[in-house]
Amino acid sequence: MNPIHELGGLVARFAAIPLLVCVVHGAPLVKIRTVRVPDAGNAADPATGFGAVAEEFSIGKFEISLTEYTVFLNTVATNPAAPAHIQALYHPQMEGDTSVKGIQRQLSNGAYGYQVISDGGRPVTYVSWFDAARFCNWLHNGGDAAAGTETGAYTLSGASSGILSKKPDARWWIPTENEWYKAAYYKGGAPTGYWTYPTKSDTAPDNVIDGAPNRANFYDGAFTVSGNNSEANNVLTHGGAFTGSVGPYGTFDQAGNVWEWTDGAPTTYQRITRGGS
Numbered sequence: 001m002n003p004i005h006e007l008g009g010l011v012a013r014f015a016a017i018p019l020l021v022c023v024v025h026g027a028p029l030v031k032i033r034t035v036r037v038p039d040a041g042n043a044a045d046p047a048t049g050f051g052a053v054a055e056e057f058s059i060g061k062f063e064i065s066l067t068e069y070t071v072f073l074n075t076v077a078t079n080p081a082a083p084a085h086i087q088a089l090y091h092p093q094m095e096g097d098t099s100v101k102g103i104q105r106q107l108s109n110g111a112y113g114y115q116v117i118s119d120g121g122r123p124v125t126y127v128s129w130f131d132a133a134r135f136c137n138w139l140h141n142g143g144d145a146a147a148g149t150e151t152g153a154y155t156l157s158g159a160s161s162g163i164l165s166k167k168p169d170a171r172w173w174i175p176t177e178n179e180w181y182k183a184a185y186y187k188g189g190a191p192t193g194y195w196t197y198p199t200k201s202d203t204a205p206d207n208v209i210d211g212a213p214n215r216a217n218f219y220d221g222a223f224t225v226s227g228n229n230s231e232a233n234n235v236l237t238h239g240g241a242f243t244g245s246v247g248p249y250g251t252f253d254q255a256g257n258v259w260e261w262t263d264g265a266p267t268t269y270q271r272i273t274r275g276g277s
Contacts, residue, residue: 013059013060013062013063013064013175013180013251013254013260014032014059014060014064014132014135014136014139014172014173014174014175027144028139028142028143028144029071029075029143029144029145030067030068030071030072030139030143032060032064032068032139032172033060033061033062034058034059034060034061035058035059035060035061035183035249035250035251036056036057036058036249037053037056037057037058037059037179037182037183037249038056038188039056039182039186039188039189039192040053040054040055040056041053041054042182042186042188042192043192044178045181045185045186045194047194048181050177050178050181051178051181051182051185051186051194052178052182053176053178053179053182057175057179059175059179059180059183059249059251060251061239061240061250061251061252062123062239062240062251062252062253063123063124063239063252063253063257063258063260064123064124064127064132064135065120065121065122065123065124065239066102066103066116066117066119066120066121066122066123066124067116067120067121068124069103069124069127069135070103070114070115070116070120072089072135072138073089073090073103073105073112073114074113074114075138075144075145075147076089076134076138076147076149077089077090077112077114078111078112078113079111079112080107080110080111080112083158084160085130085134085156085158085159085160086149088128088130088131088160089131089134090103090105090112090114091126091127092105093125093126094124094125094126095117097125097126098231098232098233098234099231099232099233099234099235099236100125100126100234100235100236100258101117101234102116102117102118102119102120102122102124102125102234102236103115103116103117103124104116104117118234119238121238121239121240122234122236122237122238122239123236123239123253123257123258125236125258127261128160129174129261129271130156130159130160130161132174132261133153133154133156133164133174134149134150134156135149136152136153136154136166136170136172136173136174137149137150137151137152137153137154137156138152139153139171139172140152140153140170140171140172152167152170152171153166153167153170153171153172153173154166154167154170154173155167161269162268162269163265163268163269163271165263166263173263174261174262174263175262175263176262176263176264177262177263177264177272177274179262180254180260180262180274181274183247183248183249183251183254184198184247184248184251184254184255184274184275185197185198185248186248186249187248188248188249195248197214197216197255198216198247198248198251198254198255198275199213199214199215199216199242199245199246199247199255200213200214200246200247200248201213201214205218205245205255205256206220207219207220207222207223207224207256208224209224209225209237209241209242210242210244211242211243211244212244212245213244213245214244214245215242215244215245216242216245216253216255216256216257216276217235217236217237217241217242217253217256217257218255218256218276218277219235223235224237224256225237236257236258237253237257239252239253239257240252240253242256253275254274254275255275255276256275256276256277257275257276257277258275258277259273259274259275259276259277260273260274260275261273262274
């Protein structure tokens with residue numbers, strides 16, 4: 001599947017402990033829908049070496065949406081004098097890139113405000129790995145107006161580079177490459193094994209939006225949304241738009257739409273993205 005937009009198409013699908021218990025602050029301002037991934041201790045895919053996970057976990061049913069990320073921004077990134085790592089949570093191309101645009105920022109009465117452009121169920125893009133880690137910290141700390149971004153699942157303390165690991169008590173985190181891979185491809189049950197595509201199929205999907213199985217949003221001579229080869233209009237689809245193309249454990253869009261961050265780190269300064277776009 002060819003990429004729609006490699007730079008713009010970076011988002012995260014967060015993992016969580018199976019039974020999430022939040023004991024801090026008030027009710028979270030966003031509710032991330034997750035699916036359970038059981039079959040603990042499964043074998044890796046012999047073709048790739050990925051997918052083995054020792055413990056049960058949960059993972060986001062959808063890619064993080066524009067609406068969810070906008071709530072986050074309006075909670076933690078309203079101060080124009082905030083440190084650079086907080087300012088960086090919003091990228092101007094979230095509005096400026098016509099192929100993926102979705103969040104507008106305005107300054108009013110000395111504070112930033114953010115609002116969704118068009119369909120808030122589409123995935124957010126132009127999110128760095130460190131932006132995603134700060135979103136995880138915010139969720140870990142309760143996901144409300146009092147929740148911080150610099151400690152929690154990750155100890156960031158203003159960092160915007162390097163390779164940092166999640167803490168053992170993390171409630172929300174960027175999935176490991178094996179966790180992401182298992183949720184996307186592992187068949188589970190009997191017979192065990194791995195699908196070739198994250199749409200529960202060994203045949204490449206089509207890019208038609210409907211309720212049929214084995215569909216995904218990707219460029220195949222034309223874009224799913226626009227029906228042509230132009231990126232002048234938004235080319236992303238609402239999470240779950242391909243209603244018949246659910247993954248092995250109930251996820252959507254692990255094939256297509258946008259690239260997704262993982263915790264995989266092949267070097268001291270890079271992270272692995274998975275999926276397609």
